[in-house]
Amino acid sequence: MTEKIIIIGGVAGGSTAAARLRRLNEESNIIIFEKGEYISFANCGLPYYIGGTITDRDKLLVQNVKDMSLRYNLDIRIFSEVIKIDRQAKKVFVKNVQSGEIYEETYDKIILSPGARPVVPPIPGIDKAKTLFTLRNMEDTDRIKSFINKHLPRKAVVIGGGFIGLEMAENLHDQGIKVTVVEMSEQVMAPLDKEMAAIIHNHLQEKGIELILGDGVKSIENNGQSILTQKGNKMETDLILLSIGVRPENELALQAGLRTGKRGGIQVNQKLQTNDPSIFAIGDAIEVNDFTNKQPTMIPLAWPANRQGRLVADIINGKDVQYNGTLGTSIAKVFDYTVASTGNNEKILNRLGKPYEVIHIHPVSHAGYYPGAVPIALKLIFDKTSGTIYGAQAVGKDSVDKRIDVIATAIKGGLTVKDLPDLELAYAPPYSSAKDPVNMAGYVASNIMEGEVDTIQWHEIDRILADGGTLIDVRRPEEWENGHITGATSIPLDELRDRLDDLPKEETIYVNCQVGLRGYIAARILAENGFKVKNLDGGWKTYETALQ
Amino acid sequence: MTEKIIIIGGVAGGSTAAARLRRLNEESNIIIFEKGEYISFANCGLPYYIGGTITDRDKLLVQNVKDMSLRYNLDIRIFSEVIKIDRQAKKVFVKNVQSGEIYEETYDKIILSPGARPVVPPIPGIDKAKTLFTLRNMEDTDRIKSFINKHLPRKAVVIGGGFIGLEMAENLHDQGIKVTVVEMSEQVMAPLDKEMAAIIHNHLQEKGIELILGDGVKSIENNGQSILTQKGNKMETDLILLSIGVRPENELALQAGLRTGKRGGIQVNQKLQTNDPSIFAIGDAIEVNDFTNKQPTMIPLAWPANRQGRLVADIINGKDVQYNGTLGTSIAKVFDYTVASTGNNEKILNRLGKPYEVIHIHPVSHAGYYPGAVPIALKLIFDKTSGTIYGAQAVGKDSVDKRIDVIATAIKGGLTVKDLPDLELAYAPPYSSAKDPVNMAGYVASNIMEGEVDTIQWHEIDRILADGGTLIDVRRPEEWENGHITGATSIPLDELRDRLDDLPKEETIYVNCQVGLRGYIAARILAENGFKVKNLDGGWKTYETALQ
Numbered sequence A, B: 001m002t003e004k005i006i007i008i009g010g011v012a013g014g015s016t017a018a019a020r021l022r023r024l025n026e027e028s029n030i031i032i033f034e035k036g037e038y039i040s041f042a043n044c045g046l047p048y049y050i051g052g053t054i055t056d057r058d059k060l061l062v063q064n065v066k067d068m069s070l071r072y073n074l075d076i077r078i079f080s081e082v083i084k085i086d087r088q089a090k091k092v093f094v095k096n097v098q099s100g101e102i103y104e105e106t107y108d109k110i111i112l113s114p115g116a117r118p119v120v121p122p123i124p125g126i127d128k129a130k131t132l133f134t135l136r137n138m139e140d141t142d143r144i145k146s147f148i149n150k151h152l153p154r155k156a157v158v159i160g161g162g163f164i165g166l167e168m169a170e171n172l173h174d175q176g177i178k179v180t181v182v183e184m185s186e187q188v189m190a191p192l193d194k195e196m197a198a199i200i201h202n203h204l205q206e207k208g209i210e211l212i213l214g215d216g217v218k219s220i221e222n223n224g225q226s227i228l229t230q231k232g233n234k235m236e237t238d239l240i241l242l243s244i245g246v247r248p249e250n251e252l253a254l255q256a257g258l259r260t261g262k263r264g265g266i267q268v269n270q271k272l273q274t275n276d277p278s279i280f281a282i283g284d285a286i287e288v289n290d291f292t293n294k295q296p297t298m299i300p301l302a303w304p305a306n307r308q309g310r311l312v313a314d315i316i317n318g319k320d321v322q323y324n325g326t327l328g329t330s331i332a333k334v335f336d337y338t339v340a341s342t343g344n345n346e347k348i349l350n351r352l353g354k355p356y357e358v359i360h361i362h363p364v365s366h367a368g369y370y371p372g373a374v375p376i377a378l379k380l381i382f383d384k385t386s387g388t389i390y391g392a393q394a395v396g397k398d399s400v401d402k403r404i405d406v407i408a409t410a411i412k413g414g415l416t417v418k419d420l421p422d423l424e425l426a427y428a429p430p431y432s433s434a435k436d437p438v439n440m441a442g443y444v445a446s447n448i449m450e451g452e453v454d455t456i457q458w459h460e461i462d463r464i465l466a467d468g469g470t471l472i473d474v475r476r477p478e479e480w481e482n483g484h485i486t487g488a489t490s491i492p493l494d495e496l497r498d499r500l501d502d503l504p505k506e507e508t509i510y511v512n513c514q515v516g517l518r519g520y521i522a523a524r525i526l527a528e529n530g531f532k533v534k535n536l537d538g539g540w541k542t543y544e545t546a547l548q
Ligand SMILES: Cc1cc2nc3c(=O)[nH]c(=O)nc-3n(C[C@H](O)[C@H](O)[C@H](O)COP(=O)(O)OP(=O)(O)OC[C@H]3O[C@@H](n4cnc5c(N)ncnc54)[C@H](O)[C@@H]3O)c2cc1C
Pocket: A008, A009, A010, A011, A012, A013, A014, A033, A034, A035, A036, A043, A044, A045, A046, A047, A080, A081, A082, A083, A113, A114, A115, A116, A135, A136, A137, A164, A249, A252, A282, A283, A284, A285, A300, A301, A302, A303, A305, B427, B428, B429
């Protein structure tokens, strides 16, 4: 049977689906409708073309209509917006956005991959802001690029500190523009928890980016020449980039009576089928199940879109496969740092009321004695009883992607934190340590599970000290003098065994060191000598970064 | 109970065991005997200190006797060789190698971590070779370094193309020395299969290293000033580095009647216990089970030594844990390239008579449109029916470690090649592609499992053509002109649908492209049109690299 399959949206999800459909079946009649001028462009590369890291615009066009049509025998129609689906008659209405002409096309199956568009809130003055841009596609990119070339802006405000916002902050900065980032919440990079984002806050400031946290934009004035925030900050600007998130392109689905979720994502089953079995939906426009907590969520990233694009073609061709949910693994380069995460963070788990345990470690990217080793802040969130890995976050200047990928793989393999020490990872001095950071995270987490040590978190110790608790800082005197937690007492680790008599046996003693390792050793010594003890997880480093 | 635990060997396995023993138990009486001057040195860093990448010798000394004794309350005795174990009397005989004095020490438990020493075969003339060195420890390192400083060698021969040999070749080359590598087998880097090693052969030559493969050293002449090979090559040299492998330090074990395996490794159970339940053994000296094929093997690497060191301490302290075998994940930097592998290679599987399937792909390290993307040669070996991953090999200039680590993790998680597409790996343009190379390997392997395509290997096509087979090269004319397989016919992919009538319907048609992707698409088009077809796995690139 020759099926007629209509794909709506010709970029990440849509093109991938088309290619796989054809590879599986030479007979299918496949039409791609794309309302823009381009299919298969590299959305993710756009900021870097604006910033000049990618110099050749053509490189962003991963495939073009002519080559793709020929190779995969596809009917690709650009400038063609599907404006209506008639499910009864099994036809779509297509508008040629250049000529305005509208025509119909019948279908057997539809794959919706319309993506998501930048959220544009009704901020007073926004409609008159001639300096304001959002970034989604080639057209936006060309607009921003030519605005910069023509007007040579000297100051820019990026509204929103998510990954597109920060990538744009960096790329505008690379163009010699002084950038301010305004972010409503108390931190940038929502996939991270606050103490991890704090590393990035520092780094952005170090790089000369002005960071305004916990403040939203109240109004845009003067045709976009100035911005007033809710807390009364006022700033002049030559360019505004609005990137406070995206919302699913669900109008077509809504019009067709397809079910959508709370936040508007098109709902599909594991076969990526909407409530109309002839209509499939993939990519940024759909609601997915969070792999970790099984709740519906929206994860507008390229991996899911590509994965689902391949799967939907398989499903349409009768293969017994399904989509198993999205872990939400994500990554971004922020100047010299890499920020990556997978699974759930504390904020999500708290919202769901799920108990969890956390560790923070600060290993080096590879053997410390080999040049170029840099610290990685690595956080692991897990269930203390079962060892189930809920999520991980990492921030550092090298090899952060590797560690998060390994943990994401461990999660998909159903491994627990107790299995992480058994991961046999490639070691030579330029690449890792004989105990890789992921192994180490497993050791540290296992010690908590097995009761070898109890820990407290960076946000708990101040209150404990205020309530009269005892904190022993076991670092060397020089380290202590460079900064320590107010209220702590200094006893260097190597003197501890000789000074046990100075310590109270009844109350819990808290210990800390620089990153947690020596605090852990101290805790073991104390525990073995009959003391009740807890170690400050992540040590002074996590505490200081989070609270500075 | 205060147990008296004697550790023999104070470096990777031994020191790790000691530290963990103490962290678990403040009471144990722990003695480390180390026959050399140093404990806890960075064996793996030695070549880089010789080459000058690591400039500070002290950095190689990860721990020293004073600090380690103090921190972990250990009795560490250097220059102390255990020369005999009396299992009946439960005591060891220790020789102070400086004074010659011998004394006894009783024990409750022994942990053997004596390591492995370089193999030194009885090559004629070797005993008189004043220029010949092996490299295992600080003493060797100091010797080589001072020889270089004093004699300023201009030519060196490295005997053995394993990872230490190639690291030393690079580091000697960094010292301005002209290096020749002599390797008995037809390839360097035994963990790789031949076509993967071929990439490194090229690169070594590119860097000015002379490579003599398939030839062994017959004799060393002239006090080590010249070398004669079995095939009659004769070369002058100022320095010889012998690194043809290591053998377990098993003398003590043999003397004590502990069981050893075929290749001399001390045999232990999953609790790392020898046939004497009071004596444990870990590290390079032991025989382990190959995680993939369950056969006994020897894998003298730092990860297993460290892992076993921690485990043995846990086991002695009553924890219910065990060692589950060694996957053999390994990695080395060879000039600009990284070479890494995990699991079994074809050579091992062939030796065991195990059937397997292979794929080769050539993805880029990260999005092609973002600067710095370089090709990775990635090979995956798996079972065609179950999808079980037997092993993987990767060679490239960037991010090779990440891909092998992810696959090693997948193996430990019991994932099959069909699960690899579902690995949700971190994607942004500087780090990966929306379909990561590991996902892609999963796609390519799944297509074989699901019968979407049949492949043949680089070493099969010449014979097929000689027997009259038809090979269609589907690359563009320019590519064809740059080199192609003799006997192939050129039909560019995008013309294939129009030229089906030119092709024979009865016989199997073979197709090839540059890396395998277009050949696969061609194979799909042909298969869908009723042809019998097989794609050349890895394309021209794998073929040409392997056979040049
Ligand atoms: C600037 C930027 C940077 C990014 N960086 C990353 C990154 O580093 N990593 C990452 O994982 N993800 C990144 N993403 C997200 C990633 O690009 C998306 O997740 C992915 O493209 C989603 O694929 P999709 O097919 O769902 O939608 P899209 O790729 O957006 O494609 C949807 C297409 O459908 C078309 N369309 C919509 N409605 C209709 C209609 N009615 N008729 C016809 N055509 C229609 C649209 O014009 C659009 O071209 C980035 C996105 C942007 C904008």
